[in-house]
Amino acid sequence: MTVLDSPGKSSIQYSERTLKRAERALQCSPFQLQLFTTMRFSSVSLNGIAGQSGVNSGYTRTTLTELAVENALLWLIQVGVLRREVDGQGITDSFRLTPLGRKLIDQWESQNQGIPQPSLCDRSMNTLNRWLRFPL
DSSP, X not given: OEEEOOTTSOOEEEOHHHHHHHHHHHHHSXXXXXXXXXXXXXXXXXXXXXXXXXXXXXXXXSOOOHHHHHHHHHXXXXXXXXXXXXXXXXXXXXXXXXXXXXHHHHHHHHTTOOSOOOOHHHHHHHHHHHHHTOOX
């Protein structure tokens, strides 16, 4: 188990398998580091990521349909790096980082490397995990 510490928060333990799966999912996602650094401090709506607005904000390299964005975000929720925002009326179309996601993004940002490029093996494993929906 690896312990992740967040300032002002209690330590959370994640298995190496969980950490690797989360890293791989982020690396294989169609999103840029700018999206996740924004999500660290505030929620980002689905409409802010989809289409040309996502490219203009530096969240994606290419325009993505709303369906493609939502599918990618839902996978990142299942892996444990994102969560949906909730307001007084229920679930919204906005997303934020979880403590696991925050730790991984902070780690990559501190190394000034951005999100590492996934290997072909990483892409294959991520696709297989998404398709089969293996549990953590």
